[in-house]
Amino acid sequence: MTEPQTEIRERIFLKTREKFAAAGYGKTSMDKIAGELGMSKKTLYKFFPTKLKLAEMLVEQVLAEINRRCDAILASPLPAVEKLLRIVQMLIEQQRGFVTKTLLESLRSHLPHLWQRIEAFRRERMHKNLEIILAQGKRDGTVRTDFNHDLFFYFLFGAINEGINPETLIHSSYSMPEALSALFDIFMNGTLTAKGREQYQKLKAANLALK
Secondary structure (H helix, E strand, O other): OOOOHHHHHHHHHHHHHHHHHHHOOOOOOHHHHHHHHOOOHHHHHHHOOOHHHHHHHHHHHHHHHHHHHHHHHHOOOOOHHHHHHHHHHHHHHHHHHOOOHHHHHHHHHHOHHHHHHHHHHHHHHHHHHHHHHHHHHHHHOOEOOOOOHHHHHHHHHHHHHHHOOHHHHHHOOOOHHHHHHHHHHHHHHHHEOHHHHHHHHHHHHOOOOOO
16 A cells, blocks of 8 residues: 555654754755665655755744644633743743754754744744733733833843854753743743732642743
């Protein structure tokens, strides 16, 4: 029975994610990907004519998956604080499995246009998530109403750009998941009301912590 083309593409994407995360773009050849998948290079090139095209389409698939999962969480009936925690956890899972230090260094060296694409997406997606969550939190009394939104986003994105950029992460002793966890813990605790902080602590105690 012939394997459907969609399943073949998905297997290629999964293997490429694994190889890029472990070895980086530069040290991952189409030969290695094809060999580990047990397929010919001819078959691999039928789906992706170049390694660059494969990398670009893989990144777009990952970003589309993040969009889908974020939108599903935002549309759910969960409290605002829990939505935030679930979104950050999801992003941490994605980054543990794909956006490793090895990959970051590889993107910086070989594919700066893809890093710029990821950076632009991250900023836009995060802004959208927080706008919706903060608005809901204000309505349900878990987010303070007496803080300046513009300043909040300015300082948050400034901290992200300084602490979670490729150059910093490549040479730091902490990982991107650790940086994200600490950053959101600091910033979001500053925006929550007493009710919101109580919810946050209960969720952490129930193992929905940022980890």
